[in-house]
Amino acid sequence: xxxxxxxxxxxxxxxxxxxxxxxxxxxxxxxxxxxxxxxxxxxxxxxxxxxxxxxxxxxxxxxxxxxxxxxxxxxxxxxxxxxxxxxxxxxxxxxxxxxxxxxxxxxxxxxxxxxxxxxxxxxxxxxxxxxxxxxxxxxxxxxxxxxxxxxxxxxxxxxxxxxxxxxxxxxxxxxxxxxxxxxxxxxxxxxxxxxxxxxxxxxxxxxxxxxxxxxxxxxxxxxxxxxxxxxxxxxxxxxxxxxxxxxxxxxxxxxxxxxxxxxxxxxxxxxxxxxxxxxxxxxxxxxxxxxxxxxxxxxxxxxxxxxxxxxxxxxxxxxxxxxxxxxxxxxxxxxxxxxxxxxxxxxxxxxxxxxxxxxxxxxxxxxxxxxxxxxxxxxxxxxxxxxxxxxxxxxxxxxxxxxxxxxxxxxxxxxxxxxx
Amino acid sequence: xxxxxxxxxxxxxxxxxxxxxxxxxxxxxxxxxxxxxxxxxxxxxxxxxxxxxxxxxxxxxxxxxxxxxxxxxxxxxxxxxxxxxxxxxxxxxxxxxxxxxxxxxxxxxxxxxxxxxxxxxxxxxxxxxxxxxxxxxxxxxxxxxxxxxxxxxxxxxxxxxxxxxxxxxxxxxxxxxxxxxxxxxxxxxxxxxxxxxxxxxxxxxxxxxxxxxxxxxxxxxxxxxxxxxxxxxxxxxxxxxxxxxxxxxxxxxxxxxxxxxxxxxxxxxxxxxxxxxxxxxxxxxxxxxxxxxxxxxxxxxxxxxxxxxxxxxxxxxxxxxxxxxxxxxxxxxxxxxxxxxxxxxxxxxxxxxxxxxxxxxxxxxxxxxxxxxxxxxxxxxxxxxxxxxxxxxxxxxxxxxxxxxxxxxxxxxxxxxxxxxxxxxxxxxxxxxxxxxxxxxxxxxxxxxxxxxxxxxxxxxxxxxxxxxxxxxxxxxxxxxxxxxxxxxxxxxxxxxxxxxxxxxxxxxxxxxxxxxxxxxxxxxxxxxxxxxxxxxxxxxxxxxxxxxxxxxxxxxxxxxxxxxx
Numbered sequence: 001x002x003x004x005x006x007x008x009x010x011x012x013x014x015x016x017x018x019x020x021x022x023x024x025x026x027x028x029x030x031x032x033x034x035x036x037x038x039x040x041x042x043x044x045x046x047x048x049x050x051x052x053x054x055x056x057x058x059x060x061x062x063x064x065x066x067x068x069x070x071x072x073x074x075x076x077x078x079x080x081x082x083x084x085x086x087x088x089x090x091x092x093x094x095x096x097x098x099x100x101x102x103x104x105x106x107x108x109x110x111x112x113x114x115x116x117x118x119x120x121x122x123x124x125x126x127x128x129x130x131x132x133x134x135x136x137x138x139x140x141x142x143x144x145x146x147x148x149x150x151x152x153x154x155x156x157x158x159x160x161x162x163x164x165x166x167x168x169x170x171x172x173x174x175x176x177x178x179x180x181x182x183x184x185x186x187x188x189x190x191x192x193x194x195x196x197x198x199x200x201x202x203x204x205x206x207x208x209x210x211x212x213x214x215x216x217x218x219x220x221x222x223x224x225x226x227x228x229x230x231x232x233x234x235x236x237x238x239x240x241x242x243x244x245x246x247x248x249x250x251x252x253x254x255x256x257x258x259x260x261x262x263x264x265x266x267x268x269x270x271x272x273x274x275x276x277x278x279x280x281x282x283x284x285x286x287x288x289x290x291x292x293x294x295x296x297x298x299x300x301x302x303x304x305x306x307x308x309x310x311x312x313x314x315x316x317x318x319x320x321x322x323x324x325x326x327x328x329x330x331x332x333x334x335x336x337x338x339x340x341x342x343x344x345x346x347x348x349x350x351x352x353x354x355x356x357x358x359x360x361x362x363x364x365x366x367x368x369x370x371x372x373x374x375x376x377x378x379x380x381x382x383x384x385x386x387x388x389x390x391x392x393x394x395x396x397x398x399x400x401x402x403x404x405x406x407x408x409x410x411x412x413x414x415x416x417x418x419x420x
Numbered sequence: 421x422x423x424x425x426x427x428x429x430x431x432x433x434x435x436x437x438x439x440x441x442x443x444x445x446x447x448x449x450x451x452x453x454x455x456x457x458x459x460x461x462x463x464x465x466x467x468x469x470x471x472x473x474x475x476x477x478x479x480x481x482x483x484x485x486x487x488x489x490x491x492x493x494x495x496x497x498x499x500x501x502x503x504x505x506x507x508x509x510x511x512x513x514x515x516x517x518x519x520x521x522x523x524x525x526x527x528x529x530x531x532x533x534x535x536x537x538x539x540x541x542x543x544x545x546x547x548x549x550x551x552x553x554x555x556x557x558x559x560x561x562x563x564x565x566x567x568x569x570x571x572x573x574x575x576x577x578x579x580x581x582x583x584x585x586x587x588x589x590x591x592x593x594x595x596x597x598x599x600x601x602x603x604x605x606x607x608x609x610x611x612x613x614x615x616x617x618x619x620x621x622x623x624x625x626x627x628x629x630x631x632x633x634x635x636x637x638x639x640x641x642x643x644x645x646x647x648x649x650x651x652x653x654x655x656x657x658x659x660x661x662x663x664x665x666x667x668x669x670x671x672x673x674x675x676x677x678x679x680x681x682x683x684x685x686x687x688x689x690x691x692x693x694x695x696x697x698x699x700x701x702x703x704x705x706x707x708x709x710x711x712x713x714x715x716x717x718x719x720x721x722x723x724x725x726x727x728x729x730x731x732x733x734x735x736x737x738x739x740x741x742x743x744x745x746x747x748x749x750x751x752x753x754x755x756x757x758x759x760x761x762x763x764x765x766x767x768x769x770x771x772x773x774x775x776x777x778x779x780x781x782x783x784x785x786x787x788x789x790x791x792x793x794x795x796x797x798x799x800x801x802x803x804x805x806x807x808x809x810x811x812x813x814x815x816x817x818x819x820x821x822x823x824x825x826x827x828x829x830x831x832x833x834x835x836x837x838x839x840x841x842x843x844x845x846x847x848x849x850x851x852x853x854x855x856x857x858x859x860x861x862x863x864x865x866x867x868x869x870x871x872x873x874x875x876x877x878x879x880x881x882x883x884x885x886x887x888x889x890x891x892x893x894x895x896x897x898x899x900x901x902x903x904x905x906x907x908x909x910x911x912x913x914x915x916x917x918x919x920x921x922x923x924x925x926x927x928x929x930x931x932x933x934x935x936x937x938x939x940x941x942x943x944x945x946x947x948x949x950x951x952x953x954x955x956x957x958x959x960x961x962x963x964x965x966x967x968x969x970x971x972x973x974x975x976x977x978x979x980x981x982x983x984x985x986x
Contacts, residue, residue: 130695130863172851172852173867189878196881196888197888200893201967202951202972203951203953207951208948209976212945212972215941216981220982225819226981226985230875233877234880236877237877237881241877290688292676293676341684343676343684343686345676345686348687
């Protein structure tokens, strides 16, 4: 990877070749950035064109109300108002079942396309939202990490053509998981506003003004504050908006997506996949899981939103013949306290299940649901599966990357994906 | 109500172990939002604090039993109450002149002089405010740096009644989130007390709530009440801010303290009060969360605008909290946290990152910590120390942060002197990732701590499109409003050549002219003959230029890398 930015004018448009920039935001020396760039070359040798969609369930999803241990008497005992009755649970086997609003996911299960990894956590889990989110995204167990695991993966994916849509984050701010010191992740909340509007009086629809603007960015001294970040952002935006608008014009969703922001985000990701923008990592967030009080109503709605959105997304991809190429992984910073609190809610907890969805996955329940009779000092579940082993599985068996290099360590893989 | 969980231990029943509150102190007092109050700096908490006598923390070794947390806690957990008790970068500034100034000691070289430099005042007004118009800059510069800081901090001496009248005239519905955002954005754009608004913005990112969880649409006004509380106490002691925010109806709902009862304390507020408002994540344990939650019981919402402390619903059992043992109330919790040695470092770091630069050193923070300790936790004193510190005016601080969406949106609106009704503004800041009164979570705006997170391809295009709206479309100013009055500005400032035009706007938007090469790029765009609109605009020398080229030059200045920085 070449760290010197090489920009040139092609057909009046500024284009940039590989390895654009080292954003100055991260106050690291050039030496470490170059080391990282070399590292990037290591895992850019990817063998597949598979896509990974990561769904963040922000706030701490209650695992016990998602995958319900409906036969466990302790579950009902410790959840006097929140326990979901047996007859409403969507049974997966003789002891576990899905939340009643997850029927679309049950359909995936029945078709063999859903895996559940149980008891996911890590040693000495943090009960702080923000520390826990940092850990899940940067893999630094002290919660002080800067670079995200997907960011590291994506920075290894910068290719010669500088494809802008190797990764795409739907939202107004780039998720920490996608942060990287050597790649900029396109981030947008809707496709319409992802373009520079011209002055309505410009006879050339703003071309001259954009060109002057890019020159102004180009001549901004490289040692100035945020030079590389600003530069990379401007170029990324320029390149990306053209590609995205071409895709937008050609894309016809095969299903009607639900009318919510989560589904709208998935639709943007589907558009990028269906229109062949080269998407490898897509990211979307569904928030609101911090259910300290009156949990049931909130959580029920979130389950509906999650399942309906994923169902529409999957159907859309299937109709376009793209579903075989996509795997969806969900995560949340922690599960919730086993015993409900006095506000018909639950406080911060630890281990929880997560979903992996796609035609390629092996159906089943992986890992072991933590026992409700064997809690830690705070009344929380003891994890049985390290979250990094889930990441390792996806990286090694789906993305064709080296989990060792991305995760900075070796973690056992799970069998929810077959060995390639 | 919850049924008792069957596996509780004998003798651990809440009704038996926890004594009722003494009759003498149990008449509940009602807390009312003090939002109409604008106390003098350093004034005592004006929030009509509950009237019962302040009970000092019992001495250690108090005879009351202190249950300590054990591995066998799960059994206790059956009774939740028993469970609870038991438990930058290198700097190179554009512009030759700027570069020279900075190489001679940064902005500080000018701090002591009678007249402050353009750069230094520009920096001050961006950080301690939202930028300035050309004439505002002149006014502050004439005060000298110290005088300017004084005027910003002693905001009561500046009359801002015109702002209140203008806002009133808009007839906004302060119970509707969109109008709430307009109300605050316009306040920031039009106020003559910029630091007061900036400080309120800072606090709202620390002592955070969101309209999405304050009790539903009929109670959205709680967000405005909370905002007014933060404004009224922006420079008060941290203790008073914490006492007020603990009793604040929006906060009571947002972090579930109103749901926290004597029988079933809720952990949410206790945890965030420590992690995000005072000592930080490394400085408390889950035991402190349990204990703090118990001690904080008693507060509940009373009507839309009020809250009420009910001693009968407060846990009086002694708890062990942050190394101290006692039968604590919320006042004790606030007192212990405000006096905790980690607190001024934590708050100081938040302030320094927001107002000066990110990643401060211990040496950078020490003066703020000292000011906090020596001035009875008065935040006005801390802010004075911060604004007068060499670090604030250092080259390391200059343009070391990305403008936040609010700083960018309000900054452009303010600098260009826009009037209008601000209808389009909420959508703009939302698209950039900063919808006021609706932060992503209880940790506030991520960009307050790390401003680079504000910038990505999507938010960058939104910034530039907003400038385009202001200059070429005009829809942001209000329905059917024209874009800015460029001709009026040209006439008023006697802008007679492309050079004077570009330099005039660079002066207050960018602290001075761009470096020669880049100034030339903007001038070339201004004077190019192709792609010209038929619409013209006339400079003061009588010569007409294509309107799209002229406003395009201003667009380039506001779309430039430098203008994205604060």
